[in-house]
Amino acid sequence: MIWRAHLKLFSVLTTVLCMGTVVTDWFGIFRNGDWVKNVANVNEEDLSRGSSIGKLSMLYGETNTLYERALAAHLPHNKNFGYSMYVLRERTLPGYWSKPAFILEQLLAELALPEERRLKWLVYVCI
Secondary structure, eight states, X not given: OHHHHHHHXXXXXXXXXXXXXXXXXXXXXXXXXXXXXXXXXXXXXXXXXXXXXXXXXXXXXXXXXXXXXXXXTHHHHHHHXXXXXXXXXXXXXXXXXXXXXXXXXXXXXXXXXXGGGSOSEEEEOOO
């Protein structure tokens, strides 16, 4: 019986902590206005290859503010760690071929660079 009370208390505290984190992050995004800024140009060169990791993502079709905010949430992380981020903003091929074509294009672009300037990892980020 006692363990059930502890389990309920633990569940309530965990829920409150998670909700508090989400709410404070949500207000922080709106206060700073980061998600409103030009999210279309995420692959800014001022990130200057501080890391050996690059992120790839796709976001095209009808404009959806939730997806734009999800993409904008990567900006602070990219700036903190020096990650490059490349976003495909328009469909390039019919069907589902845009994703593999985009990944291959970025991979070939990296291989065209001198070895010391290449990224070591390309990570696909689903949004």
